[in-house]
Amino acid sequence: MAINLNRPRRLPLVLLLSGLGAGACLGNAPVPNGACVSHADSIDCTTDGASAASLDLVAYSCTGTARPDDSPTYIDGVPQGLVCANQGSVASDGTQGYCCSLAITSCAYNPIAICDADTYGYQCRGADRPEALNAAIHCNQGVTEDDLINYCCSGVQRELGCVQSDSLGCSPRLMGWTCPAGNEPTAQDLGANKSHADLYSQLCPVPSPAANPNYTTFCCYTPGLVPVGGTCVQNMGVPGCQSGRFGFSCYGPDTPEMDFAPRMHCPDPGFPGVSAEGYPATLYCCDFQ
Secondary structure (H helix, E strand, O other): OEEEOOOOOOOOHHHHHHHHHOOOOOOOOOOOOOOEEEOOOOOOOOEOOEOOOOOOEEEEEEOOOOOOOOOOEEEOOEEEEOOEEEEEEOOOOOOEEEEEEOOOEEEEEEOOOOOOOOOEEEEEOOOOOHHHHOOOOEEOOOEEEOOEEEEEEEOOOOOOOOEEOOOOOOOOOOEEEEEEOOOOOOHHHOHHHHHHHHHOOOEOOOOEEOOOOOEEEEEEEOOOOOOOOOOEEEOOOOOOOOOOOEEEEEOOOOOHHHHOOOOEEOOOOOEEEEOOOOOEEEEEEEEEO
């Protein structure tokens, strides 16, 4: 059974809070006007030196508000649609260019996603991020919604964030990262390894100083799926939690040791406080073992 994407869908709490904070209002998706045509001659979909044909990408030009991916469907709950990287204006009349996947994918363009003005949304099913389906696109950290994962994406490369590093002396069970001060590792920094990142919860400790004071380092843990009902989330701002230790905010009766056994050990009892997002929670400072 196909489901029309124009039907408003329940969004995860993280996206709802973000949208409400920005004064967003959910409603039916706008009806596109205009048309798209294949236009390989004037749009360059070459990516990292690889040709569009070798990457299974097709170039399009679109007038009005039309997009090549604006007619997806959901079949038995599985998104079906193209994944397209916007290329900006390609003509003086405002015609827009896109580099799109050749085949239908398990992602669907989501015109009512709450994303920054320079990005747009997709909903995907399975381990493949949109980048695994279209090498010309760049997406942020995925947000899980039931069996689907929501992304905000763009055809424009974002600024370089954290870099994975194997030279930090982390335990073989932890992943090393070097980040600009104030940043923390996310799935969008995983490069070629990012395809499975959003199905797992990467946990990073309070950062440690790097040799360059403009950077910090992390040794992060990627466990299996958080158990159903688990409410403990990462919080690097737990008072008194020192570099290299893992801070958590728990919204329910569970503890980090329950959610992330057997690797997390929390020697001290939790204490009341607020999460990194500002909500009442029980705070813990734990050690990886």
